[in-house]
Amino acid sequence: xxxxxxxxxxxxxxxxxxxxxxxxxxxxxxxxxxxxxxxxxxxxxxxxxxxxxxxxxxxxxxxxxxxxxxxxxxxxxxxxxxxxxxxxxxxxxxxxxxxxxxxxxxxxxxxxxxxxxxxxxxxxxxxxxxxxxxxxxxxxxxxxxxxxxxxxxxxxxxxxxxxxxxxxxxxxxxxxxxxxxxxxxxxxxxxxxxxxxxxxxxxxxxxxxxxxxxxxxxxxxxxxxxxxxxxxxxxxxxxxxxxxxxxxxxxxxxxxxxxxxxxxxxxxxxxxxxxxxxxxxxxxxxxxxxxxxxx
Numbered sequence: 001x002x003x004x005x006x007x008x009x010x011x012x013x014x015x016x017x018x019x020x021x022x023x024x025x026x027x028x029x030x031x032x033x034x035x036x037x038x039x040x041x042x043x044x045x046x047x048x049x050x051x052x053x054x055x056x057x058x059x060x061x062x063x064x065x066x067x068x069x070x071x072x073x074x075x076x077x078x079x080x081x082x083x084x085x086x087x088x089x090x091x092x093x094x095x096x097x098x099x100x101x102x103x104x105x106x107x108x109x110x111x112x113x114x115x116x117x118x119x120x121x122x123x124x125x126x127x128x129x130x131x132x133x134x135x136x137x138x139x140x141x142x143x144x145x146x147x148x149x150x151x152x153x154x155x156x157x158x159x160x161x162x163x164x165x166x167x168x169x170x171x172x173x174x175x176x177x178x179x180x181x182x183x184x185x186x187x188x189x190x191x192x193x194x195x196x197x198x199x200x201x202x203x204x205x206x207x208x209x210x211x212x213x214x215x216x217x218x219x220x221x222x223x224x225x226x227x228x229x230x231x232x233x234x235x236x237x238x239x240x241x242x243x244x245x246x247x248x249x250x251x252x253x254x255x256x257x258x259x260x261x262x263x264x265x266x267x268x269x270x271x272x273x274x275x276x277x278x279x280x281x282x283x284x285x286x287x288x289x290x291x292x293x294x295x
Contacts, residue, residue, distance in 0.1 A: 002026045002195075004187075005037040005046040010162040011140035012116075016082040016185050017050045020284065025195050032137055034064055038072050041189055048077065048189035055084065056182045057119045060235060068278070069206060069237060069249070074188040076204055076279025078196075084181045086116055088123075088172040089143050089163045090155035095171055102171055107131050111142035112157035120157055123175040128155075143168060188279075198282035201255035202232065205265070208239065208247040210272035217248070223267040224252070227260045249278070256280035 004026045007013040017028055029046050031037045041049040051068065054060050068074070090107065097103040104127045110117075114135040117124065124133065136142045139158035146156045147166040155171065156162075163170050187193055209216040224231055233251040254261050256277065265275050 002048065003029050003046040005029050005031055005040040005049040007034065007037060007050070007052075008032060008138045008140040008144075010143070010159060010165045011138045012082070012084060012159060012183060013050050013052055013138075013185070014140070015159060015161055016052070016080070016183070019082055020050075020078070020080050020185070020187065021195055032141070034067060035071075038067050038074070038188075041074055042072050046189075047191065048187050048193070049074065051186045051188055052115075052183050053186050054184040055115060055119065056180060057176075057178060058115050061115060065237065065249070066240075068186070068188065070240060072188075074190065075277075076186050076281050077189050077191070077193040078187040078281050078284065079202065080185055080187075080284035081182050082185060084116070084119060084176065084183045085159070085174065086112075086120055086139070086157050086176045086181075087160055087163065087170045088155055088175050089158050089168050090146055090171050091150065092169040092171060094151065094153055095155070104128060105130065106153050107155045108153040109134060110155050110157065111136050111145055113137065113139050113142065116157050119177060119181055120175045122177040131155075140165075187281075193282065196282070196284070198284050200253075200283040200285075201280065202283045203252045203254060203256045203261060203280040204278040205250050205252065206247055206276040206278055207250060207268065208274040208276075211245075213272060216271060216273065219271050220248070220268050220273060223264045227264055229254055229260055229264060 004017055006017045006028045009030050037049045040046045051064050052061055053064055095102055095106050109132045110128050111134045116139050140162050142156035143158040143162040143166050146154045147168055160170055230253040232253050235249045236246040239245045239247050269275055
């Protein structure tokens with residue numbers, strides 16, 4: 001059985017990994033930090049790493065993107081989209097007033113991962129602006145910490161799965177600012193992903209432009225445009241070599257072995273650009289059923 005490195009148990013990454021691989025399709029190995037997740041696959045302790053890379057509300061997860069581009073050489077083997085449904089989690093006995101209704105004033109601290117907290121900013125400002133907001137390494141860790149600190153008026157933003165795992169109450173569901181909140185995950189590793197198949201293929205590349213070459217980015221995009229190759233995404237990232245220098249991550253809606261794409265990449269290299277293929281891989285849509293939001 002393949003081994004997959006994932007952020008902590010009952011985190012969003014854990015739930016997303018289960019949706020892609022199935023409950024029994026792979027052994028999930030849990031790590032507290034994203035660096036540990038990446039390095040476990042680099043060092044051969046696991047076959048793949050599950051990486052949350054982009055969110056509907058917050059955009060790219062910069063730290064994870066930088067690890068993928070600068071710290072490791074692990075090809076992308078699959079991508080999939082998973083809903084981010086954040087809940088307010090705590091102990092109802094601590095938070096409810098005498099009438100049984102939630103009394104948010106009793107919450108003195110709320111914990112979560114910074115990306116998850118940013119996804120719930122409107123709710124937090126409306127109901128918990130008085131409380132201390134604390135960032136931790138994952139939503140699962142936030143729920144775990146709250147479970148270990150009874151009687152202190154603490155709450156977490158996390159998943160229903162985490163609340164069930166740690167014996168906590170879901171105080172309010174659907175606290176994200178937008179209903180269409182999704183996270184894009186990457187599966188990275190050295191071997192092609194074979195547990196599932198998809199008719200949709202994508203290719204991701206990193207393009208570094210030549211210095212002092214006016215119009216280079218325009219020429220890069222033209223190489224795709226006149227061939228009618230669709231780009232799903234283009235993002236500039238700092239090269240980390242000098243202020244004001246960037247390279248570009250480009251997601252292409254085409255497999256690398258399609259006739260037109262290799263020629264486009266050759267044209268880009270011919271004008272002096274460096275091209276690094278980050279992966280050519282199957283792409284999966286949302287892998288979880290839609291659930292009605294509750295208030």
